[in-house]
Amino acid sequence: MKGAELLSNLLKEYEVNYIFGLPGETSISLYGEFKGVHVLARDERNAVYMADAYAKLSFKPGVVEGPSVGSIYMLPGVAEAYKSSTPLIIITTDTPLYGEKVNYLTALDQSSLFKPITKETITVTKADEIVHAIRRAFRLSTSGKPGPVHVRIPSEVLESDVGNPELKPQKEFSRYPSQRPVADFQMIQRAVDMIINSNGPLIICGQGVLYSMAWDEVMELSELLGIPVGSTITGKGCMPETHPLSIGVVGGRGGTSFSNNIVENSDLIILIGSNTDSANTDKWKIPGRDKRIIHIDISEAEVGNNYDSLNLIGDAKATLRVIIDVLKSKGVSKKSVDLRGKDEFEKRVSELAYERRDVVNPLRLIKELWNLAPEDSVLIADPGVGAIYTSAFYKAKRAGRYFVFNYGLGGLGYSIPASVGAYFARPNSLIFALTGDGSFGFSAGELETVKRTNANVVIILFNNGSYGWIRAEMRLLNRDVVGTNFSSVDYVKVAEGFGLSAFRIEKDEDIIDTLKKAIKSTPSLVEVLIEPEDKFIPPVAHWIRSLKKSSNVKFIY
Template sequence: MNGADILVEMLIGYGVDTIFGVPGDTNVPLYEALQAHEGRITHIMARDERSAGFMADAYGRFTDKPGIIECPSGAGAMYSLPPIAESNASSVPVILLTIDIPLPGEGRGVLTELDCAKLFEPVTKMSVQIKSPEKLPEIVRRAFRTACSGKPGAVHLQIPEDMLTAKVDSDRVSLHIEEDCKTFPAFPTRPAPGLVEKLLETVKQAEKPLIVSGGGVIRACAGDEILALAVRLNVPVCTTMTGQGTMPDDHRLSIGVIGDNGFHPHANRAMEESDFVLFVGSKMGSVVTIGWTFPKVTLNKRVAQIDINPEVMANNYENVVSVTGDAKLVLREFLKIVPEGFDGSKYHPWVNHLNSLRASFWQGAESLLSNDSKPLRPERAVRCFNQALEKSGKPALIYSDAGTPTPYMTRFLKINDPRTRFAIPRAFGGLGSALPATVGAWRADPSRRPIGLFGDGSFGMAVGEMETLVRLNIPAILILFNNGHYGWIKGLHRLKGHNQCFSVDFMPPKGQAIAEAFGLTAWTAKSPEDLDAALAKAFAHENGPCLIDVHIESIADRVPPVYSWLNKRGEDPLDLASKEVAYM
């Protein structure tokens, strides 16, 4: 066997069915091995290494398996860095294979020479160069073990081209795989004895307890456990942005999204008023706590954490209890010790109070959600999308870029189908991810409709991947929020008093024409009626990808539902009326 055959055999052994990548000079031996095993593993050619990384990221988010990406040396490796950094910081298991120049060329000025192992070291859990073909199986095993165990994340393997062409005596290597490490979580940990009992006692002592479900709950597929625990205890649940979809949004105990971007004022009030908050799978970072300024009453000594990563425990606040372990296993242990006849009736007034606030918010938001003015309001667009999604009756995998879709989708989107997932890459907030992510979502689960939401800034960065969608006949629904500038940045300029904004405007793309040029079916929507009609056609269109070019009001025209921005304008972010706020 040669090294490339060993690598592909190991990937297949670990259950890898898809590898995303871009061809180049150095990865030809890998492609020869993949072609020899065609039918056992599928290679998805992307048009850009960054896009391939976002495909792998979406695959890793929407499955319990790591996404795999490969790329050639030099620029290919450098283009791969943004999505790998995003995956690692977002706790998404991804493995990157950079196929590099042959080892004898090191330090001799060979074209595309780059110390990739060092380049990726700061943004991965593990980044190593393979210097012996016999080490390939061992290091591949370590890669899967590292990506999938503990806090999941990204792994990078720098593989010199000559490691793939070298002949290896099969008697000198073992191609065994570790079954535990084929999926996440590998080696999930249970809580230390006595800790869940302490949590229960703390809940019992509270008058206004609250559970906050973060992205770690989504990653651990522990939504059912959160729901079961909340119902058993009669304790309300809020989510972070990345935890959205943990529970059905219409459930009486599902209060809303906390934090800064796209927050629900009643959910933030729940944080402010509660006397005990249990965070599950959340780092309690700057977005959740609005730069550690919210809630105004400090969380010290009234907060507990459940997290797989001990490094985040009590990092920002003094915890009452810290429980390290896999969210699903810890919550199951918690459920076991809650007596069947547990009386949570004393929390009825607290739950009723929060639901009263929630009802007032949605009543106050109705004027925005039903506003038919032009240009189309983002709130109205979300309602159109929500209604079309529910009417379709089918689950979806929704991936949203940063920018216009984020605050409005987070605040107004309602997810009540547990099979539907909603993901936003929040670690670095880069643009250009949602369009290629639909490819990874489709490979993750073809039975759920892949949907990408993005602004025109993102569209310009990833437009070439529409060819990939057409080539693979992927039934993705792409929704372009089109207004001709980097709206978030322009809004930030205006928030700081710069009404003459600098270098943020560009020509609005002719989204429908561009999509049709690539072979997509496309529509343009300039009104709620247009959007309703286009969405109905899009959900009915299952033969290949389609795009809706939505001409929409910019985030730079009105202050979006962002706590810190509203605060800066002198408004009360916790006002339940959802009134319109101008910048100037």
Template sequence: MKGSQMILNTLKDNGVNTTFGYPGGSVIPLFDAVYNDNEFRNILVRHEQAAAHAADGYARASGNVGVAIATSGPGATNLVTGLGTAYYDSSPVLAFGGQVSVNFLGKDAFQESDMMGITLPITKHNFQIRNPDDINATIRKAIKIATSRRPGPVYVELPKECQVGDITKPNPKTAEVLNCGPMPRAKKEDIKKLADGLLNTQAPLILVGGGVLLANASGQINKLIELLNIPVATTLMAKGVIPDNHPLNLGMIGMHGRKSANYAIMNADLIVVLGCRFSDRITGDTDAFARDAKIIQIDIDSSEINKNIDIDMSIIGDVKSILDDLLAVLKMKIKSPKQTDWSKKMKKIKQLCCCDIDIGKTPIDPRKVIKEINAAIKDTDIVTTGVGQHQMYAAHFLERKYPRTFITSGGFGTMGSGFPFAIGAKIAKPDVEVIDIDGDGSFIMNSQELATCKEENIKATPVILNNNYLGMVRQWLEIFYGRRYSQVGLGNTTDFVKMADAYGLEGILVEKPSEIKDALKEAMGNDETTIVNIMIEKESNILPMLPPGGTLKEAFGGCMEQAGYECFEK
């Protein structure tokens, strides 16, 4: 057997039978094996960046490893943005890159690039397989590394020899790898301390990060909230872990966070933080962040403790098993959920922070689009986003109920990721509708994937919030640079309906709020990918927002603008 067939066999043995890839000189042998293999499907993307994002979208929707393939040199470097995106959001992506023959390595051969060096800072680990006999064990190790503990992307380089060479040895039984075993159980006394903290403070808050989603601990966290009747705030990455309409879910914190959530952070006396790395986008000024609260941080990655925010106590481990242990302790101590002044107040504040987004004016208010999307989709459908204003509108106003139904690039903030995310998510979950809420700038960055959708018969519906601007940067220029709109005007050159037509797909132009509903209905009813291009108000701003370097208290704008913080005190 050739190495290339062994690569496919090892993937299949580990539950992977679909990849996202693009051929080239140094991966011809690998795709030659795909040609003969009826059990294996490669989705032929139109750009390697999209392969990496689609693999990432697949991983985020399914929780299993997503696989991308590219050739050496430019093919491999095109994966880099996707790997960075996966790395920052801890997504289990396995990326294969071809490489020139080993005897050409280091000699500046055609399409050679030092991908071991280039991928080093944006992957959890990387491997180069020189000997075909190492393929099986290495790929098993790579999948183990990508998916275990704190997940992350792994890059595997395949010099030509390992693809064309013959397998000469039986596969090893075990493929042990360091630092990937199950996390040790948390200490009993730590769990007890945590339980006592939650029971004996006046104003406790739970802050949920993406780690809770990665640990599949949504069930546990929801039980905890019910049992304690405790308010909860989330980060962007945790959207969907707790239903958005839960009366105790105060929403997203941070730079564009909900005032209710930021208020809770600044007024709690105890914050239990789970799977959250205190990104600068959520803390604002770190010295002022939650200054009055005791912070207990729970994370699988000990290097996150005291990295950005000094905390009072930490528990290292798998958040799911820690929550299981905590629930067991709490159930013994709590007869029925306690109604505290704090939780009542937070419920009230959540209500105050919910504004009416059913706005009928023309040009269309972006919030109205999100409202109509809420009405058009089911709870199990998946929504992806690009990066920018539309992403924050979705984060605020989109109603999600289940984890892994909202997929977005958080840490890396990668424009153009939304559409390939949607393609990957649709492959992972073929039975649900997948919608990409995107911006006109963001969507264009990977719009070539319309061809992939058409050829591979994949339905992923881009809903473009089109303001002819790079809206988020424009907003900054408006607020902080005196409306000097430098390099943010995209114009109305791009006709997205014609663009869809060019790929043999349908596109719908929406200019009035009354047309949104029908357009969404038509697009979702189509069997093929349909672009919904919605012309929105050109200069709408996503609020509230923090001034750069500001504290969470300095957020301005948004639904509570007139009332401000004072109203919360009543």
């Protein structure tokens, strides 16, 4: 067989049902082999975003391919996957390997481009190496701290004959987590002693809890000890937020005065699967570095990286199971935790949701969306209004991966292409892509992909006529607002031009009926007119601190 056929057969062995990408001259030999599984995108970066969301929601590594000329356009998506630990297999085809030295058109040093933002980059020099390369890619991508792996295959290798391979696929690495190492037992015993001796412990879950599928253990530990659970924005879904012990999102993005106050008053923080980055922790203020912390993570690079903590290196689900068993063997009693402020806070939020604005109140929209969306809906949100209001005020109805945020790097333009990957991962679920007019400019072309695939997607486009986040940063730093505003665009007509059902919401009274219409007529787009973030401030911790200095503030989240 040819190298291209061997590659296709291998991917089938690894249960690859979809390959996201777009065609190029160096990849032509692949497309006959990928027939039936190839999902055509309109931009290489967006193809990676599709694979990224697919991986997050399917618990299988996402597979994306690109030609040599498109490899450079894949980099933003790969960097996001690397920073957010998404398992991806990135296949790029290439010119003859010596091509860059003789100025072969589209030739460049792909390996050097991908090396800093992947777990490994592998160059295949002959067809007989394809099996070894794909085995290694899947094993690396799904083991330990997951992440993207790059495989570079020249076109002449794909077109070469290959004999019977000596190695076979390692099918146990077709899903993640492929292995579940448990933290050292002595460290677990020390952690248990710290938990027993604490008065007000708190669990904070990062995205690693979702990658590990550890939500059952999180809830069991919480209920066993009667202790509250919060999450970072990317860990949202670690526990149903309708549960009486859930405090919602904490930290600098989506954390509220209620949830962050619980963090402040806790005497022990149990951090699970969090890389403790600057955004999630509000630059290491929530929790502060004076806190007693137990940190559980699969990555030796992340545990104790930013805090002086007791570090347990292991899979979250497997390690929590041992911790729970040890606690049960000791006959522990429940802690006494004061969450009485929760009802008062939620009352204030409800009042604010019905506050009249000149255009649509985004908090009201999120509340109505929560009422209308099926329980198994998937919400994908770009940074900005969609992500912050969703994380803070759209309560997770069940535990599991139902929310996707691209806060590895936080670049714009993620949610629309990601909604396509989400649709292929969860074809029976309703997908909501919450984007902004700033993000829309990055990914508008993928409306054609949404329509062509007939994806069960509702795009909610918040239109504030600007890069609203940057406007707010400038305003709150007492700087001149420069270079953030857009000219007027009719997004309804744009969406209709791509063949989508399209609607506009200009006032709160139209929210419910319009959302119902959009849900019934997918794929669809709903343009929502709102104010920029500097005029209606969302819960962003450092903005709220700045506002507290003003006597004109009516409400602090």
